[in-house]
Amino acid sequence: MANPLGTAALTQSLKREAQRLGFDLAGVCPAVEPSGLTRFHEWLASGYAGEMTYLAERRDAYAHPRHVLDGVRSLLMLSMNYDTASPAVPGPTEGRVSRYAWGTDYHDTIHERLKRLAVFLREQVPGVRVRGVVDTAPLMEREFARLAGLGWLGKNTLLLNKQRGSWFFLAALLTDAELAYDQPHASDHCGTCRACLDACPTGALFDEYVLDATRCISYLTIELRSAIPEGLRQGVGEWLFGCDICQEVCPWNGSSTAAGESGFRPRDDLNAVELPGLFSLDEAAFRQRFRHSPLWRAKRRGLLRNAAIVLGNGRDPRALPALLLGLKDDEPLVRGACAWALARFRESLAAKALARQARLESDAGVRREIEEALKDLAEP
Numbered sequence: 001m002a003n004p005l006g007t008a009a010l011t012q013s014l015k016r017e018a019q020r021l022g023f024d025l026a027g028v029c030p031a032v033e034p035s036g037l038t039r040f041h042e043w044l045a046s047g048y049a050g051e052m053t054y055l056a057e058r059r060d061a062y063a064h065p066r067h068v069l070d071g072v073r074s075l076l077m078l079s080m081n082y083d084t085a086s087p088a089v090p091g092p093t094e095g096r097v098s099r100y101a102w103g104t105d106y107h108d109t110i111h112e113r114l115k116r117l118a119v120f121l122r123e124q125v126p127g128v129r130v131r132g133v134v135d136t137a138p139l140m141e142r143e144f145a146r147l148a149g150l151g152w153l154g155k156n157t158l159l160l161n162k163q164r165g166s167w168f169f170l171a172a173l174l175t176d177a178e179l180a181y182d183q184p185h186a187s188d189h190c191g192t193c194r195a196c197l198d199a200c201p202t203g204a205l206f207d208e209y210v211l212d213a214t215r216c217i218s219y220l221t222i223e224l225r226s227a228i229p230e231g232l233r234q235g236v237g238e239w240l241f242g243c244d245i246c247q248e249v250c251p252w253n254g255s256s257t258a259a260g261e262s263g264f265r266p267r268d269d270l271n272a273v274e275l276p277g278l279f280s281l282d283e284a285a286f287r288q289r290f291r292h293s294p295l296w297r298a299k300r301r302g303l304l305r306n307a308a309i310v311l312g313n314g315r316d317p318r319a320l321p322a323l324l325l326g327l328k329d330d331e332p333l334v335r336g337a338c339a340w341a342l343a344r345f346r347e348s349l350a351a352k353a354l355a356r357q358a359r360l361e362s363d364a365g366v367r368r369e370i371e372e373a374l375k376d377l378a379e380p
Contacts, residue, residue, distance in 0.1 A: 003124075011028055014026075014173075017120045018078055021113045022261055028179045029147035030074060033063055034143035036142075037140070040062060048210075049214075067138060068139050071176040072129075074179040075172050076179065077141070077150055077171075082100050084103070095238055095241075095307060095310040098241060099167070103293075105294055106294065107134055110171050121177070128175055130173060141172060142157075149185050150170075156196035158246070160189070162189065165250065166247050166253060189252070195249040196246035204216035205246060221302070222302075227305070227336055240310055241294075270295070275319070276318070280322075280325070286300040304326060304329065312337075319341075335366045337369075343372070343373035343376040357370055358370045
């Protein structure tokens, strides 16, 4: 494989093309063992990954980028800004969605750009091997982004950049071509700031640079497939899908540049989401509404579970009909969350519905939820 341009010229040409395709930051690093690999193994061993078993199952693959592309020599690390608008103040029966999920699925958008960038590289270097990835391959993107000079790892465990803050997706183009490497970002600009740690309502950021995902609202509302632990439900607050709190309070996000990617702009029904209507969606209607949105990842049962928790936290009487409907849903996960939410209203209507469902309920987990809800309602 011959590089007719030379290493430096090829690298600059590739970065210019990446910028033309809509990537905001671009830096290059060598394909090496990531410096944070030991910390990652310790994190897994501590159980902080929760039900994200795919991380442990691919544990060894994270040791080197060669497990993503055989023969890889260089990684072009890229960012794409998704900070398109300000979040709406949710109404009494609305839930918030993390701003990264307001538009179309970012995987589709970024993969399409990566494919075009790969074609460009192959045109410059015939016979080159190349693969583009965005957060689905066993690659420690933030570690390599730091190595490529794109920023530093903040106390909230996200990559931070002085000009861009943290409102961006990361992607990587791996290749067996030799590129000109950028200097790693060696400084940490978080200083003594503890804004992200102090603001986390569930205590997921219990220490600097350490995230217990099992307590993180994003994990609880997206990755977790079972019931949200009762002690964390109130902390979920108004978040239907994901959470932006640790980014919203970060000083480095105070002056980030607005994104220009139209696909990431908020859909009318996602910033924020009216929740009661979700309980009327069957699987087909849910698919039609969310199939090309990141919210699809939570599936219908997960999103309705989250909606019930948010409505329970809000305690608006207008939510009662939807929760009563959810109490009879086909999914036990939804029925259990609605039982907890109904107990928060302390209404006779809720108590009667729970008592009636208790006589009919066949799922042991839901029965426990109903029993606890009835106990709460019986207390003065």
